[in-house]
Amino acid sequence: xxxxxxxxxxxxxxxxxxxxxxxxxxxxxxxxxxxxxxxxxxxxxxxxxxxxxxxxxxxxxxxxxxxxxxxxxxxxxxxxxxxxxxxxxxxxxxxxxxxxxxxxxxxxxxxxxxxxxxxxxxxxxxxxxxxxxxxxxxxxxxxxxxxxxxxxxxxxxxxxxxxxxxxxxxxxxxxxxxxxxxxxxxxxxxxxxxxxxxxxxxxxxxxxxxxxxxxxxxxxxxxxxxxxxxxxxxxxxxxxxxxxxxxxxxxxxxxxxxxxxxxxxxxxxxxxxxxxxxxxxxxxxxxxxxxxxxxxxxxxxxxxxxxxxxxxxxxxxxxxxxxxxxxxxxxxxxxxxxxxxxxx
Numbered sequence: 246x247x248x249x250x251x252x253x254x255x256x257x258x259x260x261x262x263x264x265x266x267x268x269x270x271x272x273x274x275x276x277x278x279x280x281x282x283x284x285x286x287x288x289x290x291x292x293x294x295x296x297x298x299x300x301x302x303x304x305x306x307x308x309x310x311x312x313x314x315x316x317x318x319x320x321x322x323x324x325x326x327x328x329x330x331x332x333x334x335x336x337x338x339x340x341x342x343x344x345x346x347x348x349x350x351x352x353x354x355x356x357x358x359x360x361x362x363x364x365x366x367x368x369x370x371x372x373x374x375x376x377x378x379x380x381x382x383x384x385x386x387x388x389x390x391x392x393x394x395x396x397x398x399x400x401x402x403x404x405x406x407x408x409x410x411x412x413x414x415x416x417x418x419x420x421x422x423x424x425x426x427x428x429x430x431x432x433x434x435x436x437x438x439x440x441x442x443x444x445x446x447x448x449x450x451x452x453x454x455x456x457x458x459x460x461x462x463x464x465x466x467x468x469x470x471x472x473x474x475x476x477x478x479x480x481x482x483x484x485x486x487x488x489x490x491x492x493x494x495x496x497x498x499x500x501x502x503x504x505x506x507x508x509x510x511x512x513x514x515x516x517x518x519x520x521x522x523x524x525x526x527x528x529x530x531x532x533x534x535x536x537x538x539x540x541x542x543x544x545x546x547x548x549x550x551x552x553x554x555x556x557x558x559x560x561x562x563x564x565x566x567x568x569x570x571x572x573x574x575x576x577x578x579x580x581x582x583x584x585x586x587x588x589x
Contacts, residue, residue: 260291283384285403372396375525376547386420392501393523414446434482437462444499452482457495508540516540520549530573
């Protein structure tokens with residue numbers, strides 16, 4: 246607790262120093278201030294407190310000017326005089342400088358809040374809809390890519406950086422910061438990294454972690470079991486299986502990052518599931534005789550219609566049965582348009 250209080254005191258001193266400098270800050274100094282402000286919500290809180298103190302001191306200063314000249318005010322010390330100033334003729338200019346600093350401070354905070362869609366200052370959620378990909382730069386410099394139908398909570402703090410995947414899939418390029426470990430979590434898995442690149446995906450009750458660069462320490466939220474994954478390794482965490490790493494082609498596994506889906510003998514049913522989890526237009530296979538047919542090739546992840554058309558070379562066809570559904574059938578079972586519409 247004492248260490249935390251000491252750290253807060255240091256941040257408060259830094260905030261006061263920045264407020265003093267902002268009135269006459271250069272462009273480079275303002276960039277430094279923005280970078281400092283984005284490091285933590287604590288920095289934002291302390292600079293706001295400093296701004297409010299300046300406002301109170303200005304009011305107090307004005308009240309002092311109303312004192313009778315005969316009153317003894319020799320014990321009144323100007324608290325805001327943190328650097329030498331020239332005599333009384335600078336008093337007005339000094340007050341204006343403080344006002345400019347306060348305005349600059351508030352303008353900087355407003356600018357940061359205006360860009361909060363892509364840069365996180367506080368615990369927040371990012372979410373994507375069907376057929377929507379999203380990339381965000383976090384306040385620590387890390388980059389986060391979300392696939393469609395994904396939802397993640399972001400919490401970048403002084404001691405630790407944390408993201409929580411509630412559904413879908415994400416790819417993380419972690420900015421190096423040895424003082425603040427980066428933790429990615431689901432209900433069943435915890436992945437820790439310092440500077441690396443890895444993906445995390447939720448598939449029902451399974452969490453799949455795939456590493457493209459560096460090392461990731463993977464464990465369960467409870468229990469001592471843990472493993473370390475390196476580049477081109479993957480592990481699946483489920484309630485019934487033990488943790489184990491296996492070699493994979495990470496570029497193939499994570500082709501979705503580039504809006505591609507690559508299949509190397511996956512079944513038709515598995516390929517359809519990959520398209521459906523990312524698109525509004527849903528593919529449907531009712532004939533079990535074709536569910537296990539092998540699929541090979543690279544396809545646009547956001548274009549299930551093109552995938553359905555490509556199946557024609559394998560003796561299949563696709564018929565639209567509604568505004569958001571394509572029925573995949575063996576060509577011999579191709580229904581008439583009238584029947585397809587009536588089946589809706």
